[in-house]
Amino acid sequence: MEDDNIIKLYLQRSQQAVLETKEKYGAYCRAITRNILSNDLDIEECENDTYLAAWNTIPPQIPRKFSVFLGRIARNIALDKHGYNTAKKRNKEFEVILAELEECIAGNDIVESAFEAGEIANVLNQFLYTLDVQSRNVFIKRYWYSASIGDICEQFHMSNSKVKSMLFRTRKKLKFYLEKEGIHL
Secondary structure, eight states: OOHHHHHHHHHTTOTHHHHHHHHHHHHHHHHHHHTTOOOHHHHHHHHHHHHHHHHHHTTTOOOSSHHHHHHHHHHHHHHHHHHHHTTTOOOHHHHHHHHHHHTTSOOHHHHHHHHHHTHHHHHHHHHHTTSOHHHHHHHHHHHTSOOOHHHHHHHHTOOHHHHHHHHHHHHHHHHHHHHHTTOOO
16 A cells, blocks of 8 residues: 555544554564664564554654654654663664764763754754765664664675775764764764
Protein backbone atom coordinates (compact mmCIF):
# COMPACT_ATOMS: atom_id res chain seq x y z
CA MET A 1 0.00 0.00 0.00
CA GLU A 2 1.24 3.47 -0.82
CA ASP A 3 2.20 5.84 1.98
CA ASP A 4 -0.53 8.35 1.09
CA ASN A 5 -3.16 5.64 1.50
CA ILE A 6 -1.73 4.56 4.85
CA ILE A 7 -1.81 8.16 6.07
CA LYS A 8 -5.44 8.44 4.91
CA LEU A 9 -6.23 5.40 7.07
CA TYR A 10 -4.65 7.16 10.05
CA LEU A 11 -6.70 10.27 9.33
CA GLN A 12 -9.84 8.12 9.21
CA ARG A 13 -8.73 6.54 12.54
CA SER A 14 -8.84 3.09 10.97
CA GLN A 15 -6.91 0.41 12.85
CA GLN A 16 -5.95 -0.99 9.46
CA ALA A 17 -3.41 1.88 9.33
CA VAL A 18 -1.30 0.23 12.03
CA LEU A 19 -1.44 -3.16 10.30
CA GLU A 20 -0.41 -1.64 6.96
CA THR A 21 2.37 0.32 8.65
CA LYS A 22 3.69 -2.80 10.34
CA GLU A 23 3.57 -4.76 7.09
CA LYS A 24 5.39 -2.12 5.07
CA TYR A 25 7.76 -0.62 7.66
CA GLY A 26 8.08 -3.19 10.45
CA ALA A 27 11.48 -4.48 9.31
CA TYR A 28 12.72 -0.91 8.80
CA CYS A 29 11.71 0.15 12.34
CA ARG A 30 13.22 -3.01 13.85
CA ALA A 31 16.49 -2.45 11.99
CA ILE A 32 16.79 1.07 13.38
CA THR A 33 16.06 0.00 16.94
CA ARG A 34 18.25 -3.12 16.68
CA ASN A 35 21.25 -0.92 15.88
CA ILE A 36 20.70 0.92 19.18
CA LEU A 37 19.37 -1.80 21.46
CA SER A 38 20.53 -5.37 21.91
CA ASN A 39 17.54 -6.94 23.66
CA ASP A 40 14.88 -8.49 21.38
CA LEU A 41 12.06 -7.65 23.82
CA ASP A 42 13.16 -4.00 23.91
CA ILE A 43 13.29 -3.94 20.11
CA GLU A 44 9.76 -5.34 19.86
CA GLU A 45 8.52 -2.88 22.49
CA CYS A 46 10.06 0.05 20.60
CA GLU A 47 8.50 -1.12 17.35
CA ASN A 48 5.05 -1.25 18.96
CA ASP A 49 5.61 2.11 20.65
CA THR A 50 6.48 3.54 17.23
CA TYR A 51 3.10 2.49 15.85
CA LEU A 52 1.35 3.94 18.90
CA ALA A 53 3.23 7.22 18.54
CA ALA A 54 2.31 7.39 14.85
CA TRP A 55 -1.34 6.72 15.78
CA ASN A 56 -1.27 9.49 18.39
CA THR A 57 0.52 11.95 16.10
CA ILE A 58 -1.50 11.53 12.89
CA PRO A 59 -3.62 13.67 13.03
CA PRO A 60 -2.89 16.52 13.74
CA GLN A 61 0.47 16.09 12.00
CA ILE A 62 0.59 14.82 8.46
CA PRO A 63 4.09 13.61 7.61
CA ARG A 64 5.63 14.65 4.30
CA LYS A 65 7.82 11.53 4.07
CA PHE A 66 6.24 8.68 6.02
CA SER A 67 9.34 6.47 6.18
CA VAL A 68 11.47 9.29 7.62
CA PHE A 69 8.69 10.14 10.07
CA LEU A 70 8.54 6.54 11.33
CA GLY A 71 12.33 6.22 11.39
CA ARG A 72 12.67 9.33 13.53
CA ILE A 73 10.02 8.09 15.96
CA ALA A 74 11.61 4.62 16.19
CA ARG A 75 15.08 6.07 16.70
CA ASN A 76 13.95 8.49 19.42
CA ILE A 77 12.05 5.76 21.26
CA ALA A 78 15.07 3.44 21.03
CA LEU A 79 17.37 6.19 22.30
CA ASP A 80 15.03 6.80 25.25
CA LYS A 81 14.99 3.07 25.97
CA HIS A 82 18.78 2.93 25.70
CA GLY A 83 19.05 5.78 28.21
CA TYR A 84 16.73 3.94 30.57
CA ASN A 85 18.72 0.73 30.21
CA THR A 86 22.22 2.18 30.55
CA ALA A 87 22.23 1.87 34.33
CA LYS A 88 21.69 -1.89 33.96
CA LYS A 89 23.62 -2.89 30.85
CA ARG A 90 25.10 -1.34 27.77
CA ASN A 91 25.04 -2.05 24.06
CA LYS A 92 28.77 -1.83 23.45
CA GLU A 93 28.42 -1.11 19.73
CA PHE A 94 26.15 1.89 20.36
CA GLU A 95 28.44 3.16 23.12
CA VAL A 96 31.32 3.11 20.61
CA ILE A 97 29.24 5.19 18.19
CA LEU A 98 28.50 7.75 20.90
CA ALA A 99 32.16 7.89 21.91
CA GLU A 100 33.18 8.55 18.29
CA LEU A 101 30.98 11.64 18.16
CA GLU A 102 32.04 13.01 21.56
CA GLU A 103 34.99 14.82 20.01
CA CYS A 104 32.68 16.70 17.62
CA ILE A 105 29.54 17.36 19.63
CA ALA A 106 29.40 19.39 22.81
CA GLY A 107 28.00 18.26 26.18
CA ASN A 108 24.33 17.35 26.62
CA ASP A 109 23.19 20.61 28.19
CA ILE A 110 24.61 22.69 25.33
CA VAL A 111 23.32 20.31 22.68
CA GLU A 112 19.79 20.20 24.14
CA SER A 113 19.48 23.99 24.31
CA ALA A 114 20.87 24.39 20.80
CA PHE A 115 18.46 21.75 19.46
CA GLU A 116 15.57 23.61 21.06
CA ALA A 117 16.59 26.68 19.11
CA GLY A 118 17.01 24.56 15.99
CA GLU A 119 20.53 25.85 15.41
CA ILE A 120 22.49 22.63 15.55
CA ALA A 121 20.04 20.75 13.35
CA ASN A 122 20.35 23.40 10.65
CA VAL A 123 24.13 23.50 10.92
CA LEU A 124 24.36 19.70 10.73
CA ASN A 125 22.15 19.65 7.65
CA GLN A 126 24.28 22.33 6.01
CA PHE A 127 27.41 20.35 6.87
CA LEU A 128 26.02 17.14 5.41
CA TYR A 129 25.40 18.87 2.08
CA THR A 130 29.07 19.95 1.94
CA LEU A 131 30.09 16.27 1.84
CA ASP A 132 30.30 14.11 -1.24
CA VAL A 133 27.39 11.68 -1.57
CA GLN A 134 29.33 8.60 -0.43
CA SER A 135 30.78 10.30 2.67
CA ARG A 136 27.35 11.69 3.56
CA ASN A 137 25.67 8.31 3.19
CA VAL A 138 28.32 6.51 5.25
CA PHE A 139 28.15 9.20 7.96
CA ILE A 140 24.34 9.04 8.15
CA LYS A 141 24.33 5.25 8.12
CA ARG A 142 26.75 5.18 11.06
CA TYR A 143 25.49 8.06 13.20
CA TRP A 144 21.77 8.21 12.38
CA TYR A 145 21.00 4.56 11.77
CA SER A 146 23.73 3.34 14.19
CA ALA A 147 24.94 0.75 11.69
CA SER A 148 28.05 -1.25 12.50
CA ILE A 149 31.27 -0.73 10.56
CA GLY A 150 30.85 -4.24 9.13
CA ASP A 151 27.34 -3.48 7.86
CA ILE A 152 28.56 -0.25 6.24
CA CYS A 153 31.47 -2.10 4.58
CA GLU A 154 29.06 -4.64 3.16
CA GLN A 155 26.47 -2.13 1.98
CA PHE A 156 28.94 0.26 0.32
CA HIS A 157 31.42 -2.42 -0.85
CA MET A 158 34.31 -0.82 1.02
CA SER A 159 37.09 -2.14 3.22
CA ASN A 160 36.96 -1.80 6.98
CA SER A 161 39.92 0.59 7.03
CA LYS A 162 38.40 2.79 4.32
CA VAL A 163 35.13 3.16 6.24
CA LYS A 164 36.97 3.94 9.48
CA SER A 165 39.24 6.51 7.87
CA MET A 166 36.30 8.10 6.01
CA LEU A 167 34.35 8.43 9.27
CA PHE A 168 37.41 9.81 11.06
CA ARG A 169 37.99 12.47 8.37
CA THR A 170 34.28 13.36 8.32
CA ARG A 171 34.20 13.79 12.12
CA LYS A 172 37.23 16.10 11.86
CA LYS A 173 35.48 18.09 9.14
CA LEU A 174 32.35 18.27 11.31
CA LYS A 175 34.31 19.57 14.27
CA PHE A 176 35.95 22.25 12.12
CA TYR A 177 32.62 23.16 10.51
CA LEU A 178 30.86 23.51 13.87
CA GLU A 179 33.63 25.77 15.19
CA LYS A 180 33.53 27.84 11.99
CA GLU A 181 29.78 28.28 12.47
CA GLY A 182 30.31 29.56 16.01
CA ILE A 183 29.41 26.37 17.87
CA HIS A 184 32.38 25.94 20.18
CA LEU A 185 33.02 22.77 22.13
